[in-house]
Amino acid sequence: MIKENLALEDVREEFVAQWGVMGAQWGINRTMAQIHALLMTAAEAMSTDEVMEYLEISRGNAHTNLKDLVGWGLIRIITKKGERKEFFEAEKDVWEMFRRITRERKRREIDPALETLRKCRDATKSMKNRDAKVFHKQISELEDFVSFGSKMSDRVGSMQHGKAIKLAMKLLG
């Protein structure tokens, strides 16, 4: 049994490390992605100290990233009776995870981008020269596309897992 636990910890370490690399490629900081990976695959909620120890990071770092993950809705704080400290547990349902990430990215990144596009479109609406026409057309097409995609993601994100799967099956079938 001890042998098996060691083996598990090796695999898990690999997973946590790789999830960190992937997070970095997607504009999420590595530590945050690693903490997420760790909690996602943990059988029990973990304390700040346990996270610090596992990843060999400082208290400040652990704290900041844990709180950021809470801000993304990917983990939540729980308290245990008799214990004063906070424990953290991850949302484990992958569909729910996906919805939360999508919702936050929309709010933080897509909506502001749309706002920029809208402003640029407006500002060039009535310009008559060729450069302006080209610019305006491209911006308009971008805005339409992004806004369309954004609506789609709202729609899909508000589906129940089951419905989404059905829809997807139709697509794949």
Place this chain on the structure above:
Amino acid sequence: MIKENLALEDVREEFVAQWGVMGAQWGINRTMAQIHALLMTAAEAMSTDEVMEYLEISRGNAHTNLKDLVGWGLIRIITKKGERKEFFEAEKDVWEMFRRITRERKRREIDPALETLRKCRDATKSMKNRDAKVFHKQISELEDFVSFGSKMSDRVGSMQHGKAIKLAMKLLG
């Protein structure tokens, strides 16, 4: 007319800058995103020197990022007769842009991630203790979800623009 060109350049500068910020949030380097924004909204293909001048960046930087964008399939090199140097022009069709970004991200990031998940799932397949069971279950669900999403994106990405719109309309309607 000169007044209007100045006004356009202001708007465009704003757009290029914002696109850069957004790129950074999505794990793309800022300069690369800015060059992309610039070429996307340019009426004519631009040379390395023109890009350097517009963004006030070095030759090395311009060169590297232009070539990376070519690698992503988001811009292409064109040559003009009588001119020795290379010019760059962006893919302007937003649907095609989307497909290329999706395809590359899949190849570069999703596929390797899937490989990691598969390894982790395999390695813990027959472990019997609780921690390993929890780990294995979570990894399996992640793998299924990501692999599913990956297949979906292949499917959508291989549609013609028109078909995709129709499908989307059904979703939104």
Place this chain on the structure above:
DNA sequence: ATCTACTTTCAGTATTTACTGAAAGTTTGT
């Protein structure tokens, strides 16, 4: 009111990532 067990903040530092500019390489024309 004080102590203890925590959480939070942040100035300073380390690490990573991006950029510069100049030298080396390549291609085309004479």
Place this chain on the structure above:
DNA sequence: ACAAACTTTCAGTAAATACTGAAAGTAGAT
């Protein structure tokens, strides 16, 4: 063969980002 016009590479440097650790803040228990 040489020169001119361009592209590519890369060692060194700058800038951005992430992290540490210690000090300050907070809240429950006595």
